[in-house]
Amino acid sequence: MVSDDTLEKYGLFSAKVPRYTSYPPANLFVPDAGRRFQRDWLDLVEDGESLSLYAHIPFCRRLCWFCACRTQGTRTLRPVESYVDVLISEIRAIAGHLPNNVSLSRLHLGGGTPTLLSPDIMDRLLASIYDRFEKAPDHEFSVEIDPTEAAPELLATLARWGMNRASIGVQDFEPQVQQAIGREQSFEDTNRVVAELRDLGVRSLNLDLLYGLPHQTLDSLSKTLDQVVRIAPDRLALYGYAHVPKVSKRQVMINEAALPGPRIRHQMAGMAHDALVDTGYLPLGIDHFALPDDSLARASVGRTMRRNFQGYTDDPCETLIGFGASAISQFRGGFLQNAVATAAYAERIENGGLAAHKGLALTEADRLVGAMIHELMCYGTVHVSALPGHQAVQAHDILQNVSGDFPEVVSFDGERFAIDPGAKSLTRLIAASLDSYDRTEMRHSAAI
Template identity: 55%
Template sequence: MGLIWIKETTVPINLNQLMDKIDALRRHGLFDARVPRYTSYPPANHFEAGVGHRYHAQWLDAVPEGEAVSLYVHIPFCRRLCWFCACRTQGTKTMRPVDAYVETLTQEIAEVRARLNGAPKMARLHLGGGTPTILPPHTMTLLLATIFSHFEPARGFEFSVEIDPTDASDALLETLLRFGMNRASIGVQDFAPEVQKAIGRPQSVEQTAKVVEFLRARGTPSINFDLLYGLPHQTSDSFQATLDHVIKMAPDRLAIYGYAHVPWMSKRQVMIDEATLPDKRARLQLAEQAHDAFVAVGYEAIGIDHFARPSDTLAIAAANGTLKRNFQGYTDDPGDTLLGFGASAISKFREGYVQNAPATSAYIERVGEGGLAGFKGYQMSRHDQLIARMIEDLMCRFTLNEGDLALAFPGDKALIHKTLVALMRQFEDVFYISEAGLALRDDARPLVRIIASAIDQFANTGTAHSTAI
């Protein structure tokens, strides 16, 4: 999320100061820029054809024995197709394609496991989509039993699942809990009826609260909500009503993303009337409103778009400087290896990224032929690793520490110094020198994606991204 950060520790801001801030943000292109969300560097649209195919097996072989790995399993099916959604998913009325897909997933999991050395432990398991809760309990049981038979949970294991509360039966939730789900991520977006109608996603407060209560009654330790700002017909008043409902349900974590209107990538978004979208200044104010509402009731703001209770592990990681960026946004997963399973899923290795074939049919075909599903990817050079580290430092900590960077990349001291000086010159009014190094002013945090794009070697060479706010 991009915000004007007005911390509760700051004196109340007056209108002139606010206008000055908005002017400063505009000068740096906040209202015009289209930049990546930097859930990876390089962003996935710069992955290269053939790299995945060439290196997938080699990089799996190289995962050090005894190292805990994290798993992401993609379920690209939904019973409903919300018009706003930019996720890789397809609508289905029957379970036949889902069953065939899960069968392939089990083959892929076995194939990947066979390539890993020793008995790999699993630090994290995340089921995402699409809608993982579309799976009937017996199909979910087959999938999870396969995963747990190949990967033993490591100490502190976390198992999270994306849940659509309109499509999550009690029996399915019980199944997930039986296998140890300890983080539930519930899609909310917005509760205003007019907004829901305009985005093709009806979902009542009661349906959502029922799932929350069901999970809490059974001891689920952590519940996350996803919200969106910048949706059609969203006004300050309507959004406040959504925020009030959310605060009453008291999730442990929140992600509040700016709605990315990218109809050239996500065709279903043509259903959204662009004339009803809030303008960029209104988007900034909605983001700011959410920030203030959550901070006022005790949540910590984390990175650009997350909030968590101070006792939550994400807030603890943010406080002690170990927060990381990944395809789910922010994480406290300390591991170096993420194994992605399913169509379009991305794996991260020390050496680079591998993305599976994006189309479900191509994915099923590849795995059916007995191979790995790696299709695109990117092999990281040392220079890429350095840029990736700097972008992660900016996105997670809003700081760049020359000494720490030089320690991690001793051969690149001159380049690090040159880059920091160049950034300081280009953005001199928003950076200052702090104990932690070169630091972005709190009120300039909405610019962080733009600042990251200034050191991104691929910037302006690919497809158009979403707006910076």
């Protein structure tokens, strides 16, 4: 095991670094650039291509204090209904720019709380997608579900449209922790929704958990894990709580004095890892776990797992199109992000335009560094021979330099660059040292 002193020396307990769900990270996307690229990149989608679509629903009936997602509170469905009208217009407008014979490999509804929609509104939204996009043979339809906002009629509507994967927010089951993060949700309610989803044919179920929450201790997290294991989800995400009140204003409600420090956070991540592995889960990437027969575990073993804005995935598509306010798209040429504020997003669509605001066109250097960071975040290793061929010399030099910066925890033999499994917690930091952009002014989350 790598000692805490070594981890501290490399900045694990003090550094702030990106989560690298994309490279370059989204905070480097350039304002207005998205507008210029959007039509050209849509035109480059190929005949017969399989696509991945994401639709963002930025509304919640309750606003949990810990949450850093782009969402807004609402008491009624009126603003949600108007928003979905705009979303449907955007889907039609984008579809008009695509070849007729594209198919739909993945559809993901996220937020916010997609399950806030009434069955009628959900029907309209899904009809607008499935009328235009034919399901590909490997089609999967997944939805983010808040179990306190998941009416049986709505779940039945989603199942009728083919929902076969779901991701449920849990975070922690301890009442004191739940009160401190403004999110109360019983084990029983969660378990009931899980049972309903399984009855409806959802075959892959993910649970989100957090470590580093206020009042959380090693003991309390261990109790939560015992309950989680009883639910036996196919996949688990165990994220470090990102406390970024300057970015996510609602986090000022969190009592900072009750937050565990970085060394305890590190112990929590390690304890949870060991407990889940002992129960039969395979660790994937930096913060996911899956049962060995789940498709994500198989993708990890076969090195086809990927990382994108939705986290780790077995999604094989080259093009991911995001609909809705703040949604991010990934094209062969680079990234786009829609206008973030709901009003600004709606204005663009209602004026007959497309909604991209920020964007970034990838350079050859971005592609090379991005490929290396992607391999590290997925597998903790980089193989030079698997990188874009003509850049092997640059790749070799970059990896040689970085391995020199982390002598105790990284090995490099000229072909295989590998992070010591005992230093997996340093992965984001090591990825950050491959990153060639200046991050001095950026507000990232803690490295652990």
